[in-house]
Amino acid sequence: MENIQAKQYPCFKRWNRKGWSVFASLRRYVTIGVLSAGMSILLLATQGASAQNADTAAVLKTWRIREVGITASQTAPARNAQSHTPLFDRKAQAQAPVHTLEAALRLAPSVDVRERGGKGTQADIFIRGGSFDQTMVLLNGIDFTDARTGHQSHALPVDLDCISSVELIDGVPGVGAYAGAVNIRTAPLRPTYLRFEGSGGQYGYVCANLSGAVTSGRFSVLGAASCRRSDGYRHNTDFSNYNAFVRVTCDGGRAGFFDLQAGWQDRDFGSNGFYAAYNPDQWEHTATALASLRWIKSAGRFSLGTAASYRKNFDRYDWTRGTPMNRHNTDNAGAKAWADCDWAAGKTSLGADWAFNHIYSTNLGEKLAVPEGHYTHAKARHTGNLWLRHAKAWRRFDMAASAGVSLTPYGTSALWSLSAGWTPAEGLRVGAGVWQSMRLPTFTDLYYTSPAQINNLDLVPEHAVTYRLGADYLKRRWNVSAQVYYRAGRDIIDWVWREDMDGKWHSEQSSRLDTYGVELSGGYAAPEGFLRRAALSYGYITTDRNADIVAKSAMDFMRHKAALSVEVCFLRRMSLVLTGSVYDRNGSYTDYPRPGDSSVSEVRDYKPYFLLDGRLSWEKGICRLYVDATNITDARYCDIGGLRLPGFWCTGGVVLTIGR
Incomplete structure (x- = not known):
């Protein structure tokens, strides 16, 4: 994008990253007259749900160019996917009053974050009207979706300071991504640094985080550990959360590129009304360990890659705190391989992936002849995908198509997607696509029984066809985006209220669900001045169900969602960020006014609400001080349901960052 400057600035033809370089002392705006193609971005451009790729640190070629403003786009993180929609960007939202992934995603028009407690205690991610079970969750392009329940899928051992961006991936055909896939990318803040953050505030809230990175040549290590806890904002809402995460990347030259990540999380929380609104004494403890290894090798026109991953998850649920009721031990393993070929007609990719899901449980799965410790039930399943994709780009046009097959215990399903893009003017892109998606019933859908619920072993996979049309425009400091989509879903799985089954909830799929949505967003960003950033977004969803039934979650979608975020800087070192958001949810819920008494209840509609959050911060050198206030009003x-979330909550903290 051409950047015409009315004011003259120094222009450099060569630069250096040393601490004593002239860039470090000028403190002025400069232009660059030489660009190295293939610059390292220290951000893995993951090619993930079925295949991955990485940015190279090598400088391939040097071109002499005119002084221009530069914008970049990342490769879609799945070769058999279509496009990606940004949900969070660390650079743009570094000063926002958020501490958790859930809080960072609340403002995105594509996402409905439904929390049960404060500070990310327990939450579900709903994408464009889909449920938490219909969303695939990727970490650096590796699928770590939990096969037992979507409640656990995004409980990943990664803190917000390590997350460089989050994006919504459209058109990932196959098992799991019915409504889309959320890809969480991690990257160091700097090549080499050490960072400490400590914060505390109301309700006994304390958080400590230590992270850092070391980069030497082609080798890089990112590591982080944290603990976060609170006494709770009301009875039995206390929690504790411990995370540890490490990522190691190495460019081995002829040996290829290696990417290893591993993490561990341990958390427990009081679950006042979480899964039964009238019971205030529930409690839950979860523990998660995960790891993956990816290898990529390029040879001329060809690129080869493999990846393997594993996730272990433990869960203990107490109906009455201190008295175990349900225990689950889940294993999710995966492997994938792929090959790319660049040739005159475009880029062709061929790949395959396999997944294994296994569970030991006290009530999910088939009954064991001999119990395994605490567990009396178990179940396992295998799934796989084979796919072929071809993409071709011209000067202003690009097209892509993929086809394949999904192999599951329920038989085979076709995989396909089509997409096209057009760039009619500089900074403007228009795109369209259509794709088929599906998801398998979770172990909870199939086997969960309770005094209020009846399981269903006859469930089959959900299927959908989604159509999308979008446009993006970027010019200097301004950006605008618009998306329109329609998803036709069939065999939708939900818990349905049945009077003919003793007034219990029954797991079934007797309906179709058509979802229509519109997403608009725009923003302004400047590197200097009083107003640094302003962003406005709006999302609208409506659904049409062909069956008149009482469903538990499919119709509780976020109908309207609007958010405004403003960042200003003043007095040289001070900054203030305010975010205001309006939410209007469709549907109703059963409220129990007397805790512990299920005999008295009333049905209430969800009411619109407004949230205002703010952060005031001061920064100098290695130190940054801040004060956060959430739900100021x-x-x-x-x-x-009727789970009341926190009111006004004030915290403050200090961040120390040493490095370069």
Whole structure:
């Protein structure tokens, strides 16, 4: 994009990253007259749900160019996917009043984050009207979706300071990504650094985080550990959360590129009304360990890659705190391989992946002849995908198509997607696509029984066809985006209220669900001045169900969602960020006014609510001080049932960052 400057600035033809370089002392705006193609971005451009790729650190070629402003786009993180929609960007939202992934995603128009407690205690991610079970969750392009329940899928051992961006991936055909895939990318803040953050505030909230990275030549290590806890904002909402994460990348030259990541999380939380609104004494403890290894090798026109991953998850649920009721031990393993070929007609990719899911449980799966410790039930399943994709780009046009087959215990399903893009003017892109998606019933859908619920072993996979049309425009400091989509879903799985089954909830799929949506967003960003950033977004969803039934979650979608975020800087070192958001949820819920008493209840509609959050910070050198205030207006609201979420909550902290 051409950047015409009315004011003259120094222009450099060569630069250096040394601490004593002239860039470090000028403190002025400069232009660059030489660009090295293939610059390292220290951000893995993962090619993930079925195949991955990495940015190279090598400088391939040097071109002499005119002084221009530069914008970049990342490769879609799945070769058999279509496009990606940004949900969070660390650079743009570094000063926002958020501490958790859930809080960072609340403002995105594509996402409905339904929390049960404060500070990310327990939450579900709903994408474009889909449920938490219909969303695939990737970490650096590796699928770590939990096969037992979507409640656990995004409980990953990664803190927000390590997350460089989050994106929504459209058109990932196959098992799991019915409504889309959320890809969480991690990257160091700097090539080499050490960072400590400590914060605390109301309700006994304390958080400590230590992270850092070391980069030497082609080798890089990112590591982080944290603990976060609170006494809770009301009875039995206390929690503790411990995370540890490490990522190692190495460019081995002829040996190829290696990417290893591993993490561990341990958390427990009081679950006042979480899964039964009238019971205030529930409690849950979860523990997660995960790891993956990816290898990529390029040879001329060809690129080869493989990846293997594993996730272990433990879960203990107490109906009454201190008295175990349900225990689950879940294993999710995966492997994939792929090959790319660049030739005159475009780029062709061929790949395959396999997944193994296994569970030991006290009530999910088939009954064991001999119990395995605490567990009396178990179940396992295998799934796989084979796919072929071809993409071709011209000067202003690009097209892509993929086809394949998904192999599951329920038989085979076709995989396909089509997409096209057009760039009619500089900075403007228009794209369209259509794709087929599906997801398998979770172990909870199939086997969960309780005094209020009846399982269903006859469930089959959900299927959908989604159509999308979008446009993006970027010019200097301004950006605008618009998306319109329609998803036709069939065999939708949900818990349905049945009077003919003793008034219990029954797992079934007797309906179709058509979802229509519109997403608009725009923003302004400047590197200097009083107003640094302003962003406005709006999302609208409506659904049409062909069956008149009482469903538990499919119709509780976020109908309207609007958010405004503003960042200003003043007095040289001070900054203030305010975010305001309006939410209007469709549907109703059953409220129990007397805790512990299920005999008295009433049905209430969800009410619109407004949230205002803010952060005031001061920064100098290696030190940054901040004060956060969430829900400044002390709004009373809930995302699920009648679970009241925190009112005004004030915290403060210090961040120390040493490095370069």
